[in-house]
Amino acid sequence: YSAAHASQLPWGSRIRQTLMASPAELGDLPWELEKLGPMSTVKLQKLVYYAQAWSLVREEDVLFNEEIEAWANGPVIPQLFHAHKGCYRVNAGSFPEADSSNLKKAQRKTVDLVTGFYGIKEPQWLSDLTHAEDPWKEARKGLNEGERGHNVITKESLLNYYSSI
Numbered sequence: 001y002s003a004a005h006a007s008q009l010p011w012g013s014r015i016r017q018t019l020m021a022s023p024a025e026l027g028d029l030p031w032e033l034e035k036l037g038p039m040s041t042v043k044l045q046k047l048v049y050y051a052q053a054w055s056l057v058r059e060e061d062v063l064f065n066e067e068i069e070a071w072a073n074g075p076v077i078p079q080l081f082h083a084h085k086g087c088y089r090v091n092a093g094s095f096p097e098a099d100s101s102n103l104k105k106a107q108r109k110t111v112d113l114v115t116g117f118y119g120i121k122e123p124q125w126l127s128d129l130t131h132a133e134d135p136w137k138e139a140r141k142g143l144n145e146g147e148r149g150h151n152v153i154t155k156e157s158l159l160n161y162y163s164s165i
Helices: 003-008 032-036 041-059 078-084 105-118 123-132 134-139 155-162
Strands: 068-071 074-076
Touching (some): 041 078, 041 105, 041 123, 041 155, 068 134, 074 123
């Protein structure tokens, strides 16, 4: 991995779309399960994290309002964690209330781009990637490796980092 991976992203050189979408409900976000099938909860968390990051870059708006925390094992959306707590793997049936049709056109495009690039990666690869990137590292400052923490990965740090790569 290197920061140069951004050049492989299919939207790297595109100009921001003018269609601004309002934030989705977090409950509508496990759309990856519809496209990619069953996956580990680690992978789901990382895909939702990257969807938020690239939504901030592409749309200059959040995909969802919930905070992302820098846990020892990587970025986690606590509300999503509590929805799948106790499960190692999830599928579309794990979130029966999720309705991806609530996503706006621009949100769906971002989701499609994220799942197209990151969705083929293994959970450990995604975890290693998030651990190598500044937003998670900066939010973990002052914590020892493996130490529990609930520091927030700010939307500003996501925007600043991902718009620079």
